[in-house]
Amino acid sequence: MLELRLVQGSLLKKVLEAIRELVNDANFDCSATGFSLQAMDSSHVALVALLLRSEGFEHYRCDRNISMGMSLNNMAKMLRCAGNDDIITVKGDDGSDTVTFMFESPTQDKISDFEMKLMDIDSEHLGIPEAEYHAIVRMPSAEFARICKDLSSIGDTVVISVTKEGVKFSTKGDIGTANIVCRQNSSVDKPEEATTVEMNEPVSLTFALRYMNSFTKATPLSNQVTISLSNELPVVVEYKIAEMGYVRFYLAPKIEE
């Protein structure tokens, strides 16, 4: 028996919109810790890890660990039927091949339930070790989205370089080149507008912009994004989900041929 009641149902809607471009089908794992997902994109270039901690739900019942395979497009179709202010409850029974999403309007005058078919998904679970990163950049998520969008009109890849001067995003394409430098500005009045750069060692890595742009679908989840970089390791692009957890995207770098 599984029953998860999320008062801020819009969070689940935003989570789905954040990941469904990258991943088509995925297993949602439910345990005492929370509701989580780990999945690679079909090319095995990027990985998404989601955690919604049990404490963040108003009611969280999960009698035993359960894994539910879902089509994220179908799940998104159902969650789009929930109002932004609705309370969403996810219900499942042991051995059942369906999951139910219940939507309650804030005034309790409209209650809907949508039953979705589950699917069997073979997926490998990867162990992600804790790593010390050479550089950690925190910046407004909307600014990062703007930079990825702007650069992708010039080139296909972005070089992210961190020095003590700040973080530089560069691209080149047939029509020319572009460089955008963001400097640390932690003295701004609003913390959500701050850019901070922690650097232990200078880093410079190349990534496909197509994936970076896909990660920025998570922008509505958080005002800030954290980009963790180490030479020759995947970048981690993290959007924290207020009080509940995170969506983390891992992207393998491109290297010189």
Next chain:
Amino acid sequence: DGYQLNIDLFFTIT
């Protein structure tokens, strides 16, 4: 533009 590495090179299957 460089050679794209795969993500599963970096993590082990658990």
